[in-house]
Amino acid sequence: MNIPVPVMTVGLLLLSNVFMTFAWYGHLRYKSLALPIVILSSWGIALFEYMLQVPANRIGHGYFSAAELKTIQELISLTVFSVFSVFYLHESLRWNHLVGFGLIVLACWVIFKEW
Template sequence: MPQLPIPVQTIGLLLLSNIFMTFAWYGHLKFKSAPLLAVIAISWGLALFEYMLQVPANRIGHGYFNAAQLKTIQEVLTLGIFILFSIFYLGEPLRWNQLVGFGLILVGAWFVFQTFPGQQG
């Protein structure tokens, strides 16, 4: 079986890890009556799976991407997943000011991947 390109492996693993982490951080908001310690334990368990995907993603991707680019990919994926999660799981509307704010973050992410005159690689 052919090996997937490094960017595909990296982004795919980061995407999956972010799904786990979004549920770990925010999934409990639908269950406010659940005991806090139980919610923490469940979130911690979900975070374990997140780490089992994110650590290999960063190891595979580092060298092709630099650390700042890896973090930026992770943050952009987090925003995209969070938007979908917020709308479809939590049932919260996405407001125009949130879209503008997220858009500005995406502009910042674009800058991370640019090389400008006078910069090395």
């Protein structure tokens, strides 16, 4: 199967960000757990994040510049985190969060625009 580079790159980055978000923020629902357990658990989850993120950047670099790869990763990260915070942490997104995220999307457009 010949998956286009942009699809493979974005797909792997999306999956890696799901793992990253759980590694970094998943423990917030379990504040009674001892910090060393939380740290070791996060490292274990982050291993899977790296196993997806590193190939994504390897595959995508050349088609995308490093700055574009980082921009894609940040946009995906914000999107995944928004969904995670609403559905897993049960926190609401306020209007100022949405405006701020919108400005970041605008920044992404500036980075990808051919000038």
